[in-house]
Amino acid sequence: MKKVFVDYKKCMACKACETACAIEHHPSHNLFEMLGDTKTQINVRVLGVEHEAFPLSCRHCSPADCLDACPAGAITRDETSGAVLLNPDMCKACAMCAMVCPFDAIAFKETHRAKYGRDVAYKCDLCNDRIKQGGQPACVEACHSNALVYGDLEDIRGGRARSGLKQYLLGKDDQMPPLLELFRELRRKECQRRSGGE
Amino acid sequence: MMKVVTVGTGMASAEFVQRLRLEGFEGPITMVGDENYPPYSPCVIPFFLAGEPLDTVYWKGSDFYERYGVTSRLGSPVVSVDPERRLITTASGKSESYDRLFYATGAKSWYLNPEWLDTSGVFGFKTLTDMVAIDRYVLEHNVTRAVVFGGGFIGVDAALALWHRGLEITLVHRNTRVLSQMTDEDGGHFATDKLREKTGINIRLKATVDGITADHGQLTGVSFSDGGSMETTLLIIAIGVSPNSEAMTGQDKGVTVSPQMLADPTIYCAGDVAITPHSVTGKDGIYATYPNAMAQARTAARHLVQGDGEYAGSINTNVLKKHIDFPIVSAGSFSGEPVTWQQGDIWRRVYMVEGKINGYLIIGDTRMSGYIFQLYRSQKRVDMSIKTIISSPKHDGYYREMLRANMINS
Numbered sequence: 001m002k003k004v005f006v007d008y009k010k011c012m013a014c015k016a017c018e019t020a021c022a023i024e025h026h027p028s029h030n031l032f033e034m035l036g037d038t039k040t041q042i043n044v045r046v047l048g049v050e051h052e053a054f055p056l057s058c059r060h061c062s063p064a065d066c067l068d069a070c071p072a073g074a075i076t077r078d079e080t081s082g083a084v085l086l087n088p089d090m091c092k093a094c095a096m097c098a099m100v101c102p103f104d105a106i107a108f109k110e111t112h113r114a115k116y117g118r119d120v121a122y123k124c125d126l127c128n129d130r131i132k133q134g135g136q137p138a139c140v141e142a143c144h145s146n147a148l149v150y151g152d153l154e155d156i157r158g159g160r161a162r163s164g165l166k167q168y169l170l171g172k173d174d175q176m177p178p179l180l181e182l183f184r185e186l187r188r189k190e191c192q193r194r195s196g197g198e
Numbered sequence: 199m200m201k202v203v204t205v206g207t208g209m210a211s212a213e214f215v216q217r218l219r220l221e222g223f224e225g226p227i228t229m230v231g232d233e234n235y236p237p238y239s240p241c242v243i244p245f246f247l248a249g250e251p252l253d254t255v256y257w258k259g260s261d262f263y264e265r266y267g268v269t270s271r272l273g274s275p276v277v278s279v280d281p282e283r284r285l286i287t288t289a290s291g292k293s294e295s296y297d298r299l300f301y302a303t304g305a306k307s308w309y310l311n312p313e314w315l316d317t318s319g320v321f322g323f324k325t326l327t328d329m330v331a332i333d334r335y336v337l338e339h340n341v342t343r344a345v346v347f348g349g350g351f352i353g354v355d356a357a358l359a360l361w362h363r364g365l366e367i368t369l370v371h372r373n374t375r376v377l378s379q380m381t382d383e384d385g386g387h388f389a390t391d392k393l394r395e396k397t398g399i400n401i402r403l404k405a406t407v408d409g410i411t412a413d414h415g416q417l418t419g420v421s422f423s424d425g426g427s428m429e430t431t432l433l434i435i436a437i438g439v440s441p442n443s444e445a446m447t448g449q450d451k452g453v454t455v456s457p458q459m460l461a462d463p464t465i466y467c468a469g470d471v472a473i474t475p476h477s478v479t480g481k482d483g484i485y486a487t488y489p490n491a492m493a494q495a496r497t498a499a500r501h502l503v504q505g506d507g508e509y510a511g512s513i514n515t516n517v518l519k520k521h522i523d524f525p526i527v528s529a530g531s532f533s534g535e536p537v538t539w540q541q542g543d544i545w546r547r548v549y550m551v552e553g554k555i556n557g558y559l560i561i562g563d564t565r566m567s568g569y570i571f572q573l574y575r576s577q578k579r580v581d582m583s584i585k586t587i588i589s590s591p592k593h594d595g596y597y598r599e600m601l602r603a604n605m606i607n608s
Contacts, residue, residue: 008601021363047592047594048592049594049597049598049599049601050598054601065568067486068493069489071209071239071240071241071242071488072239072241072242072254072257073239073256073258073259088253090254090257091518092242092250092520093523094517094519094520095517095519095525095527096241096488096489096517097228098517098525098565098567098568099515099517099527099564099568099571100489100515100568100571100572102568102569102571103568103569103596104566104569104593104594104596106564108523108564114251116249118521118523119523151306181477
C-alpha cells in the first residue's frame with residue numbers, strides 16, 4: 001500500500017504542499033478564488049520546529065485509532081488505496097478522533113464540505129480520487145525538494161537502508177543534494193542567531 | 199448451524215454482528231431490542247435534536263439488519279436469560295433460543311423521582327425514543343425554554359443540543375462545577391465558566407430540582423432546592439445512568455466478564471453493561487465509551503469465530519465537544535503531581551505519578567490531546583519533558599520531541 005513519506009531534512013518550508021492541497025480541495029480548484037476564503041481546507045501543515053520544518057498530515061495508520069474511535073460512522077478506510085477517509089456529512093465534530101490521533105492530523109473548522117452550518121473534522125484524504133486514477137497526491141506533486149514522496153514502504157525503506165549503509169561505509173550522504181545541505185546549514189545558523197546563540 | 203442472538207441493538211451489538219460476518223460467520227443471527235430502530239449512535243442522537251437529519255444517527259446504515267442478514271425482534275426488552283435452557287424471554291412474553299448469546303444492553307437513565315415522567319413535558323435523555331419524543335414535544339408545544347437537571351456528560355450534551363436549537367436553557371447541577379466526573383476542581387470551574395460565557399446558558403450549581411408543578415398532567419414549572427422556582431414546560435432529567443444488567447444478574451450493577459468477554463460459557467457481554475479491567479490501572483469498572491465497546495465487541499466476535507484473543511482492557515478517556523467548538527478532554531485519574539498550563543481559552547493539566555501520566559485534562563483545544571493520550575496509554579516516562587510538551591507555543595509537542603530525539607541520534 002502506497003503512502004506519503006516525509007523526509008523532513010529535505011523540507012525547505014516553501015509551503016508549496018499547503019498551497020497545492022488547498023487548491024486541490026477547494027471547490028473552484030483555483031488559487032485566486034481561494035484567496036481570503038475562510039472555508040478553505042488545508043490538510044497539510046508545515047510546522048517549524050527550531051531550525052527544522054516538518055510537513056504534517058495524516059499518516060493513514062493501520063489500524064487507525066481515529067477510525068476505531070469515531071462513533072458517527074464518518075471515518076472509513078478505502079481498502080483499495082488504504083486511505084483513511086472522513087465523510088463530513090456524517091461527522092459531528094465530536095473530537096473523539098482528534099482525542100486519540102498521535103500526530104495531530106485532524107483539525108476542525110467550517111469547510112466547504114460542511115453541511116450543517118458548523119465545524120467538521122477535516123484531514124488528509126491522500127487525494128484518493130487522484131491516486132486511484134494513477135496520479136500522485138497534490139502535495140507530493142508540488143514538492144520540489146523530494147521531502148514528500150508517494151511510494152511503497154518497502155521501496156522507501158530499501159532505499160533509505162542502502163543510503164544509510166553507503167553513508168556509514170563511505171561517509172557520504174547521496175540522498176542530500178549539496179545545495180540543500182548548505183541551505184540547512186544557513187537555516188540552522190540563522191535559527192541559532194535569532195535565539196541568541198552563536 | 200450455530201445460532202447467535204444479541205440482547206440489545208446498540209453499538210456493541212452492531213459492531214459484534216458486523217465483525218461476525220466479516221470473520222465469515224454464516225449462521226443465523228437474531229438481534230433483540232426494546233426500541234424500534236436500526237442500530238443507532240447514542241453519541242450522535244443529540245444532533246437530531248439540534249436540528250440535523252435523523253438519518254445520520256444510523257452510523258452503520260439504516261439498512262443494517264438486511265445488509266448483515268439479521269432477524270430483528272424489536273419493541274420489547276429482554277427480561278430474563280436462562281443459560282441452562284439457552285433461552286431469553288422478553289417483557290411481552292416471547293422467547294428466543296440461542297447457542298451463543300451476546301449481552302449488550304447498555305445503560306438506562308436513573309431517576310430519583312420516576313413518577314415525574316408521568317407528567318407531560320418531563321423526559322429522560324438517553325435513547326433515540328427520548329430524542330424523538332422531545333423533538334415532537336418541542337414542536338407541538340412551541341417550547342422556548344427548558345430546564346436540564348444534571349450537569350454530567352449527558353446533561354451538558356442535552357443543554358447544548360437544545361441551546362443550539364435556540365431554546366433558553368437553565369442547567370441545574372448539584373456539584374460545584376459541571377462535568378464533575380470528568381474534570382478536577384480547577385479544570386471543572388474553568389470549563390463551567392467558559393461554557394457559561396460562550397453559550398449564555400444559565401448554570402445553577404450546588405442545586406437540584408426538588409419539585410415540579412403541573413396543570414392537568416402538563417408540566418408548568420420546577421422548583422429548586424436552593425430556593426426559587428421557574429416556569430417551564432420542558433424538563434430534561436439526566437442525573438445518572440445504571441447498567442441494564444437485571445436480566446443477567448438480578449441487579450443493576452453490571453456484569454463481570456472474563457478476558458474473552460464471557461460472562462458464562464455461552465454468553466458474551468460487552469459495552470456499557472460490562473465490567474472490565476482498566477488497561478493502565480487494572481481497576482475493574484464500567485468504562486462506558488464507544489472505543490471500549492468496539493474493542494470488546496471485536497474481542498467477543500473473534501473469540502466466537504476463531505476461539506482465541508483476549509481483551510486488552512479499557513481506558514477511561516472521553517471528550518465533550520458538541521454543538522460548540524469548545525472541547526473538554528479527559529482521561530485517567532486526577533491524583534498525583536499536577537503540571538498545569540493555561541493561555542486564553544486553553545487549559546491543560548497533567549497529573550504525574552512516578553514520572554508517568556496518571557491522568558489529564560485538556561480544555562478548549564484538541565491539539566496535542568492525541569499525543570498526551572498515547573503517552574498516557576503507553577505509560578511512557580515523561581517527567582523531564584512533560585512541561586515543555588503541554589506548553590509548546592505552537593502545540594507541536596509530538597513533533598518537537600520526535601525531531602529532538604532524531605537530532606540526538608544523528
